[in-house]
Amino acid sequence: MKIAVLPGDGIGPEVTREAVKVLESLDLPHLALSEGDVGGAAYRRHGVPLPPETLEMAHHADAVLFGAVGDPACDDLERHLRPEQAILGLRKELGLFANLRPARVFEGLEHLSPLRPEIARTLDMLIVRELTGDVYFGKKGERTTEDGEREGWDEMAYSAPEIRRIAHVAFRAAKAMGAGLTSVDKANVLETSQVWRDTVTEVAQGYREVALSHMYVDNAAMQVIANPAQFRVMLTGNLFGDILSDLASAAVGSIGLLPSASLGERQTGYGTFGLYEPIHGSAPDIAGEGKANPMATILSAAMMLRHSFGREDEAARIERAVAKALTDGIRGGDLGGDHGTEAIGAAVRERL
């Protein structure tokens, strides 16, 4: 079980450290951890946010545990040198096309949601976001208009095979959950969405038990806060998924608890290769103070055990331990409590 640990910037190192301790405490066979530089930390040491040796390490691992990237000291760098580019590079180079983002309000934590409690309680969805296509990775550039003015442009595109691949991930998840699936697009305006909608509808033929519906992205944004109960699995492209998954996370109200998985196509001896990261960022304002909540990273490690190592038992053990710690009142500052990073990590390990 080769895991590349990429702590990155800000609170990344603190929170990954606790997740690693959780993994180490589980007596997993052949656990082999290695650590690499990424983000602003990598830029300072290697002059680039994603050094070749880090990419190489990730390529040879069975899974990647990722902290966070983002560093205000790098704000003035050219775009391709900025920390955030490392995560885009990893997605593209490792073929991590399927981003899984569960968003649900933990029992007893409804009061953290900006939504009214009776609505917040009904929020429990999985967003499946395509991660290697769309306007993110299309041709792009700057050109000069006839009048000598600047014009920026980015091509949005999706091909049927790209859509099929991510649609199967979402339909399989919906089927396993016995749930319906909502596909989000902007087919009243975009040709990309027209192909998206047609292809998703085709893929649905193979999953008769999954009820499929289509929704425009503007309406989806409204519905996520007005009536989240209607969503169980949501399938989206890269750009709309970026916005909607962050919106759903904000609706949960405790982003210090939300994990994510980014899966590739490569099968290792254990399962599907993937990268796992908390959805909170590097939080430079509290970095190094031992205050960050490591629960999202610990839950990301649980997703890793499930998807990349086929270890459902241990994954569920971690998730139960986190839930138990929360019920027992273990709370980071982000949840209005005063437990520090190490104390929370220890509390989770005690409950495994």
Add this chain to the structure above:
Amino acid sequence: MKIAVLPGDGIGPEVTREAVKVLESLDLPHLALSEGDVGGAAYRRHGVPLPPETLEMAHHADAVLFGAVGDPACDDLERHLRPEQAILGLRKELGLFANLRPARVFEGLEHLSPLRPEIARTLDMLIVRELTGDVYFGKKGERTTEDGEREGWDEMAYSAPEIRRIAHVAFRAAKAMGAGLTSVDKANVLETSQVWRDTVTEVAQGYREVALSHMYVDNAAMQVIANPAQFRVMLTGNLFGDILSDLASAAVGSIGLLPSASLGERQTGYGTFGLYEPIHGSAPDIAGEGKANPMATILSAAMMLRHSFGREDEAARIERAVAKALTDGIRGGDLGGDHGTEAIGAAVRERL
């Protein structure tokens, strides 16, 4: 004061009728109303959702009062024949580049917001959305990949002059309100956003009294629900504005109350040419039943008097009358009350 009234589909005719009655009751000089077909209604009569005679009528008017388009009976038509294309066509053909969408929670109606009341109360923002560029109107199409697969593509683009034009609208509004301005983009991924950000920053030089900040669209979606108090004027492109303005409306919780203005460059003898419409759609489920709340359309007529006719007094009178009617307990079904379309229209007129 030549106004083209385009009622459109579903509840469009009912709600525009009440707004027209409000305008007629104001003793405006030289008020001349004409009515045109648009949307599904136009498709049925003329075979297209935006007939040339409707466009012609709008071109010769000083302002357009628009109901709603959208008709389930047209769902199977090719995209360019669908009702929604009429509004895209009007925006493009009339050069309506500036969409103004105020979103605020009316006093006493906090309980309608899906947000917790203490957050809902702080929501009071104006979204300024660019309406004639972006991925909406760029080159687009479908092509075949090397493997013979379908691929849809849409080009997103913004030139500096397009950005400057909309930025000035937003900065002027912010200056008049004594407020700050948040410009939303995705500059960590998009070249379009890079030009957007640079150009907005340049325009800001002419408005030293307006504090400008930039925010990524994913973060903006989070902040609109987590901490709306930070926003007073938000400047966005067409696509992000579509999503964020609908999100802000859903956060208000009473879309039956929300108006919008879409302004062009053309100056008439009275003010700026514009199209005014409620942000709710055609609501086919309750069409023709006299249940629809006309307040959003009535408030759109108020925006028309302000922006297209320079009649601030009458605009404010309408707005006060609507607020008064609400305080007096006049509520449509959408607000949990049982007043019908005509009763609400009459109640507003009585309070003018």
